[in-house]
Amino acid sequence: MQPMYEPSHSVPNPDSIAATWWDTYGDDYLAEHPSLGVVKFQWSPEGWTEEDLQLLPRRPGRILEIGAGAAQCSRWLKSQGHDVTATDISPGMIATAHHLNEKTGYDFPLHVAGVENLPFEAATFDTVFTSFGALSFVPDLGPAFEEIYRVLKPGGSWIYSVTHPFSWVFPDSPYRDDLTVVRPYGKKEAYVESSSGKTEYAEFPHTVADHMNGLSQSGFLVAEILEPGWPAGNSETWGAWGPDRGAMLPGTLIVSAQRPAS
Ligand SMILES: C[S@@+](CC[C@H](N)C(=O)[O-])C[C@H]1O[C@@H](n2cnc3c(N)ncnc32)[C@H](O)[C@@H]1O
Numbered sequence: 001m002q003p004m005y006e007p008s009h010s011v012p013n014p015d016s017i018a019a020t021w022w023d024t025y026g027d028d029y030l031a032e033h034p035s036l037g038v039v040k041f042q043w044s045p046e047g048w049t050e051e052d053l054q055l056l057p058r059r060p061g062r063i064l065e066i067g068a069g070a071a072q073c074s075r076w077l078k079s080q081g082h083d084v085t086a087t088d089i090s091p092g093m094i095a096t097a098h099h100l101n102e103k104t105g106y107d108f109p110l111h112v113a114g115v116e117n118l119p120f121e122a123a124t125f126d127t128v129f130t131s132f133g134a135l136s137f138v139p140d141l142g143p144a145f146e147e148i149y150r151v152l153k154p155g156g157s158w159i160y161s162v163t164h165p166f167s168w169v170f171p172d173s174p175y176r177d178d179l180t181v182v183r184p185y186g187k188k189e190a191y192v193e194s195s196s197g198k199t200e201y202a203e204f205p206h207t208v209a210d211h212m213n214g215l216s217q218s219g220f221l222v223a224e225i226l227e228p229g230w231p232a233g234n235s236e237t238w239g240a241w242g243p244d245r246g247a248m249l250p251g252t253l254i255v256s257a258q259r260p261a262s
Helices: 014-032 072-079 091-104 141-151 165-169 208-217
Strands: 002-007 062-065 083-088 110-112 125-131 152-163 189-195 198-203 221-226 252-258
Touching: 014 091, 014 198, 062 072, 072 083, 072 091, 083 091, 091 110, 125 141, 141 152, 141 208, 152 165, 165 208, 208 221, 208 252
Parallel strands: 062 083, 062 125, 083 110, 125 152
Antiparallel strands: 002 189, 152 252, 189 198, 221 252
């Protein structure tokens, strides 16, 4: 596959590209990253877990995970006694989540759904979250944030992790010596991988301003932003995430926002 950047607006049907790619390569992704676990809530490739960071509200109420993949995070929340529902745009990933639930004896609702079209009534959930799901695969964050706001109850929390927006300007390398800017920050270009002229994978870099303005224009109040450092004792690399680069620059952005209570 040939990796390159294309103007974001020229990528056709991003939902269909994401669903097909994750249907096809989801199992390979899980096999390549065994640290994701099966009953585990990991916020980022650095290895930070919900147990470490405790970002969800103390009483999270009814929880929705979007872009859940194989639903490892939801399974961990269920193991802690929470009421959780998981969604993902890829029927293949949801099938894997069903399979892992059967294998491990967990049971919670799983739905095939894109983040911009969630099959729930307004004000259904107290907490919505994703760990690296969905947001990188939509060209514009606005419709996703508006849909999440819709399904959240007033006063509810929306917490998510994404690739740190600064990462996109550097080469995809885990070494500090490669931290030379190669792309302009904020250029509206998608990272695409194509084969025989067909786009098979597309990710859309969003800036910090895209996140903050998208949240406030959708009605959210930002409560906290985290740029977690590299954890002592983790020597594993994952793409551009690794101890050498991680000592110099955060690889992950985590945002905690709220739908105002009234
Ligand atoms: C990097 S995985 C994250 C899943 C899980 N948290 C993990 O770390 O394995 C990204 C997930 O987002 C899903 N996804 C991509 N585009 C989406 C969209 N528009 N709506 C909902 N899910 C989407 C993919 O199908 C994939 O399962």
